Amino acid sequence: MEKDISQLGWSQQQRLHFMERQLLWGRRLTLSMVQEAFDISRNQASRDIKLYRELAPDNVPTYNPADQCYRPNRSFSPLFAVTEPHELLTIIGRPLENSVELDAVPILTRHILDGVLPAVLTALEYKVAFEAIYASASNPIGIKRVLTPCAIVYVDNRLHLRAWCSDREEYRDFVLSRILTVPRLLNEKPDLPQDINWDTKLDIELTPNPNLSCDGRKLISIEYQLKKTGMIRVRAALVHYFLQANFLPNSVEQLEQAKVQPWSYPVMVRNWSALEPYLFGVKQQ
Numbered sequence: 001m002e003k004d005i006s007q008l009g010w011s012q013q014q015r016l017h018f019m020e021r022q023l024l025w026g027r028r029l030t031l032s033m034v035q036e037a038f039d040i041s042r043n044q045a046s047r048d049i050k051l052y053r054e055l056a057p058d059n060v061p062t063y064n065p066a067d068q069c070y071r072p073n074r075s076f077s078p079l080f081a082v083t084e085p086h087e088l089l090t091i092i093g094r095p096l097e098n099s100v101e102l103d104a105v106p107i108l109t110r111h112i113l114d115g116v117l118p119a120v121l122t123a124l125e126y127k128v129a130f131e132a133i134y135a136s137a138s139n140p141i142g143i144k145r146v147l148t149p150c151a152i153v154y155v156d157n158r159l160h161l162r163a164w165c166s167d168r169e170e171y172r173d174f175v176l177s178r179i180l181t182v183p184r185l186l187n188e189k190p191d192l193p194q195d196i197n198w199d200t201k202l203d204i205e206l207t208p209n210p211n212l213s214c215d216g217r218k219l220i221s222i223e224y225q226l227k228k229t230g231m232i233r234v235r236a237a238l239v240h241y242f243l244q245a246n247f248l249p250n251s252v253e254q255l256e257q258a259k260v261q262p263w264s265y266p267v268m269v270r271n272w273s274a275l276e277p278y279l280f281g282v283k284q285q
Helices: 008-024 031-038 042-057 084-089 116-126 214-223 236-247 253-258 272-278
Strands: 130-134 143-155 160-166 170-175 199-207 233-234 268-270
Touching: 008 116, 008 253, 031 042, 042 253, 084 233, 116 130, 116 214, 130 170, 143 170, 199 214, 199 272, 233 236, 268 272
Parallel strands: none
Antiparallel strands: 130 143, 143 160, 160 170, 199 233, 199 268
């Protein structure tokens, strides 16, 4: 590596970070993407891409006229920290000057082994299976699994992998931070059955907890804008996570608690019976 990244200017580092994240998550990069994201000239964007390819020559092959873009190599290895879950929510922008004090509560993050995410995203792109050691609550030491990834889902502070498990012969959810070895890509492209729970989308009707006082229900309706967002569409496979992430009752016991202590669950699901079949027996590892 001829240049030290730390010696580059802040704005140029941000552009390199953006390009790497786009290659990793979006699987393609164009000059116009860099131009529009940072309002720079085409020549500057071209120089930035050239610099990134000099810094990481194994990450990006030469420009492919047929694709009209740059694509990541299968051996892609990030230079920046773009494989943590919070990267999905990061938006690169200009420095913001504030006249008031701002702070945030730290969120615990789950470490994903270096090399895992690039390999999984490559397997997703090429629709191939991979082999890796995966740990779970029932087997914290880990066991070899052959998985065919179908989608990645961000839930709270973790990334879940929706994948076909060859051992169980069914679709299950796997936490990426519990993959203990870098996945070994396989040549096989399994002929997978339809993932009905993933393809099925449910309309979730939200309402203020009916056990609150009249004023309490009005407050919650305004606070959560339930007249505008009272109906949310979620994949059946993600309903359980949606309820957990938004502190909504997701079990019979929690429904009972919501009756006795309504402020513990100020927002409720109105059409519980439509969701109930998808809440129990969730295939999570």
